[in-house]
Amino acid sequence: MKRRRPGPIRRIALSTGGGDAPGLNAVIRAVVKSALHRGWECVGIRDGFNGLLSPGDYPEGGLLRMTRETVHGITHLGGTILGTTNRGNPFRFPVPVPGGGVEEKDRSGDLVAAFRREKIDALVAVGGDGSLSIAHALAGKGVRVVGVPKTIDNDLDRTVITFGFDTAVSFATECLDRLHTTAESHSRILVVEVMGRYAGWIALHAGISGGADAILIPEIPFDLRRVADRLAHRFTAGHGFAIVVVAEGAAPAGGGRTVAAREAGRAERLGGVGARVAEGLHEIMGRETRSVVLGHLLRGGSPTTFDRLLALRFGAAAVRALAEGHADVMVALDPPRVRLVPLAEVSGRMKTVPLDGDTLLTAREMGISFGD
Numbered sequence: 436m437k438r439r440r441p442g443p444i445r446r447i448a449l450s451t452g453g454g455d456a457p458g459l460n461a462v463i464r465a466v467v468k469s470a471l472h473r474g475w476e477c478v479g480i481r482d483g484f485n486g487l488l489s490p491g492d493y494p495e496g497g498l499l500r501m502t503r504e505t506v507h508g509i510t511h512l513g514g515t516i517l518g519t520t521n522r523g524n525p526f527r528f529p530v531p532v533p534g535g536g537v538e539e540k541d542r543s544g545d546l547v548a549a550f551r552r553e554k555i556d557a558l559v560a561v562g563g564d565g566s567l568s569i570a571h572a573l574a575g576k577g578v579r580v581v582g583v584p585k586t587i588d589n590d591l592d593r594t595v596i597t598f599g600f601d602t603a604v605s606f607a608t609e610c611l612d613r614l615h616t617t618a619e620s621h622s623r624i625l626v627v628e629v630m631g632r633y634a635g636w637i638a639l640h641a642g643i644s645g646g647a648d649a650i651l652i653p654e655i656p657f658d659l660r661r662v663a664d665r666l667a668h669r670f671t672a673g674h675g676f677a678i679v680v681v682a683e684g685a686a687p688a689g690g691g692r693t694v695a696a697r698e699a700g701r702a703e704r705l706g707g708v709g710a711r712v713a714e715g716l717h718e719i720m721g722r723e724t725r726s727v728v729l730g731h732l733l734r735g736g737s738p739t740t741f742d743r744l745l746a747l748r749f750g751a752a753a754v755r756a757l758a759e760g761h762a763d764v765m766v767a768l769d770p771p772r773v774r775l776v777p778l779a780e781v782s783g784r785m786k787t788v789p790l791d792g793d794t795l796l797t798a799r800e801m802g803i804s805f806g807d
Contacts, residue, residue, distance in 0.1 A: 444579075444757060446476040448555045449501065451515040452483040452523065452566035456587050456599030457738035458746035459515040459561065464506040465750025466559050473758060477501040478555070479516075483523035483566075487549040488542055498553065510747070511737050524569060547576050557762075559753045561585050563597075564785065565702075567765060571778035574763035581753045582765035582778055587733055590634035592784040593776040594767035598746040603630070603733040604640045610729055611645025611678060618676040624666065624716055624724040628709025630733050631682040635788045637733065639795060642680035642803070649679040649804040651712065654788045656688035657806025659712065663719040665804035670722075679716070681709045688807075706730075748773050 449466050451459050463479070470477040479499040480486040486497030499505070499517065509516060522529060528542040550558070557579040560570035563586040570582045584591045587603035607629050618625040627647075631637045635652025642650035648669055651657045666677045683705040686692045695706035706728070713726035738746065745768065752766040752773040764775040788795060799805070 442556070444473075444475055444556045446478065446554055447557045447559060447754075447757065448478050448480055448498075448550070448553075449517070449559045450480040450483055450561065450566075451517050451519045451585075452560065452562040452569070453519060453521050453585070454563065454587075455514050455519055455734050456585050456597075457513045457602035457734070457736060458598035458742040459519075459585060460506075460509040460512045461738060461743045461746035462561050462583055462585070462598070462750040462753075463501075463516060464510055465747040466754055467501040467506045468503065469751045469754035470501075471503060473754070478553070479505075482518040483520045484525050484546055485520060485523045487546055487553070488523065488525060488528060510743055513734075513736050513738065521565070524565070526569065526572060543573065543576060547573070547578060550578060557581070557757050559583060559750075559757070563588070564591060564781070564783070567591070567778060568782040571763065571782040574778060579757070579762045580778075581756045581761065582781070583749045583753050584765055584767065584781075587637065588631050588634055589636040590632065590785050590787065591781060592786045593765070593781050595770060596745070596768055598738070598742045598749065599734075600636065601741040601745075602736065602739045603637055604644070605739055606733055606736065607637060607641035607729055608644045610727075610732075611641060611647065611680070614678060614727065615646065615676075618678060621723070622675040624677045624679065624713070624720070624722055626679045626681060626709050626713040626716070626724065626726040628681045628683055628706070628726065628728045628730075630730065631684060632705060633684045633785060633787070635682040635685070638680045638682035638685075639788055639798065643794065643798050643801070645680070646678065647680040647803060648677045649806065650798060651679070651681045651685040651708075651806055652788060653682055653684035653686065653692075654790060655805045655807050656686055656690075658688050659715045659806065660719060662712075662804055662806045663716055665802075666716070666720065679712065681712050683708060 490497035525543045525546040527539040529537040561583040567582045587599040589600040693708040696704040709726040713724045717724040
C-alpha cells in the first residue's frame with residue numbers, strides 16, 4: 436500500500452459517529468495514549484462532527500482536550516465520552532429553515548476549514564459504514580484520516596469482525612438462556628427480535644449459542660409455515676416450548692421488511708418483525724406466543740474482554756498508521772494481525788452472512804430452521 440508524504444503531525448482529532456457500541460471508550464483511550472506517547476496533542480470532537488460544525492451548542496466548547504487523565508479508567512465503560520450522533524453528516528447537514536423544518540446542506544467545506552482553523556493535522560474517525568463513508572469523502576477533500584470500524588451488527592466489509600459485536604452476541608445469548616426458563620414454565624413460543632439491520636450476524640450467532648429452534652435472518656427470506664412445521668415437530672417430540680430468534684431486517688418470502696419509522700435524511704428504522712412473526716405463528720399453530728425485543732439493550736453495558744482488546748488494538752493501530760504516513764485507510768482485523776485496507780474498499784459495501792458459511796451450515800445440521 437502506497438504511503439503519502441504528508442507534513443509532520445502535531446495535533447490530531449478523534450470523532451465517534453453513528454450508533455454507540457461497547458468498546459468505543461477503549462478505542463478513545465488507545466488513540467489518546469498512543470498519540471501522547473508520540474508527543475502529539477489530541478482533541479476529541481463532540482457528537483460526531485457537531486462539535487466543529489455547531490460549536491455554539493456547547494458552552495464548554497465543541498472540542499475536548501484529551502489528556503491521560505481524560506481517558507483514565509474508561510476502558511470498561513460502555514458508550515462514548517465524546518458523544519455520538521447519526522444526524523451529523525457534514526455532506527447532508529440538517530439546517531433549520533425560516534418558518535420551521537430543516538433542510539440538508541453540504542457543510543463539508545466548513546468542516547475542512549474548521550480542521551485548518553484548529554490546526555488539526557489528522558483525524559481518527561470511529562464509526563460504521565455511514566461514518567466511514569463520510570471519512571472517505573473527507574479524505575477526498577484533503578483530510579488526513581484513518582478509520583476505525585465500529586458496529587455491533589458486524590456488517591462492515593474487509594474486517595473479520597468489528598468491536599461491539601461480541602458484547603452484543605454475549606448479552607443476547609444470556610437473554611435467550613433466561614427466556615428458556617420462562618418459555619418452558621408457561622409452555623409458550625417466545626419470539627426474540629434482535630438488532631442487526633440488513634445482516635443476520637447477531638441473530639445467527641446468538642441463536643445457535645442460545646439454543647434457538649428457528650433463526651430468521653435478512654439473507655434468507657422465510658416462509659412462516661415452514662417455521663411452524665419445525666416447531667410442530669418439536670412439540671410432537673414432547674418439548675412444550677420453543678424459541679425463535681428474528682433479526683430486525685428479516686422479511687418473509689415475497690414481502691418487505693418491517694419498518695418502524697422513516698425520517699428525512701436518515702436510514703429507515705427497522706423494528707416490529709418479531710411481533711409480526713409471533714402473531715403469525717399464533718394464528719397458524721394456535722399456541723400461546725409472545726415476542727420480546729432486545730433492541731438497544733444490545734448496545735449498552737461494558738464490553739467483553741474480546742471487544743476491549745480489539746478496540747484497544749484498533750485505536751493503537753490507527754495512530755501507528757498515521758505515524759507511518761498512511762491516510763484514507765481503515766484498520767481491520769485479519770487474524771492474527773491488524774492490517775490496513777483502503778477506505779474506498781469499505782465505503783458503501785456491506786458484509787452479510789454467507790449462505791455457505793460454516794456457522795450457518797452448523798445450524799442447519801443441528802436442525803435449526805431458517806424458514807426456507
